[in-house]
Amino acid sequence: MVSTTPEPDLSTWPTGRLLAVAARLVEQRWVAVLDGMGLTHAGLIALHTLRDGPLPQRTLAQHCQVTDQTMSRTLDRLAKAGFVTRTEDPADARRHLTRLTASGRAVHDEAVRAEPALLGGLGDDDAFRAGLLDLITRLSARD
Template sequence: MSEDPRQWPTGRLLFSVARRIEQDWNAHLATWDLNHAGHPALLHLMGGPLTQREIAARNGVTEQTMSRIVARLERSGYVTRDDDPRDRRRRAVTITDLGRRVAMEAAQFQPAEDLTSRGLDEDQVEALRELLVAMVRAQRAEPRTPAEQ
């Protein structure tokens, strides 16, 4: 396979860039003992307590995966788990004041933009954003297969 990225399939290009951004983003989030999986969970909890199942669905991961993510967030003092007042058989996950502060600090716009737009000028960033928004909308419009859910 060619080492010249111009010869790569689009999927390989996207995966290569996304993987590097994920690594850089995880290094950024490590400042707060977070990663690319835990940070979105905290952001979802900003609206109020949720069950692990609800957080998992919003993050597009399994409940088992979310259980590990929530356990890590709990060890860091960012969330608590208590009986769910809506259903005593379930546990509700609630963000703590520390978790709320950390989620907001880590969510600042500019560091993320800097990580994702390295090497691009303003026009290229705008064009990339337009393409990515179009791709996200197209993916949301297509029904997911059972294997993808």
């Protein structure tokens, strides 16, 4: 059956609604792509944060702005998938360092390469990215 409902005139929508719909559409696509790689959004953020070297779990949680418990669950999934390892910190035996494995680095790189296609190439547009960064920075400053 063909729908007879007219297409909405998006140009009449308030900016907040446009941003919310755009974010939801990108998130839905991103979740599907990441799922196909064995990742979650939280897992990708952790891998991204670990790309420059190993970190203790608490430091990683702070950098990712999540609780220690949330990071623990994320790291459990990443370790089970073979994307990270946890080893004793030679400087402090009470702590463990989390580091990327070769497959963790590879899946991170694959996710980074997949991103532009999700956004129809906008992820590579410097002006678009600059606008998003400006928006986030300005809105964050109000908190």
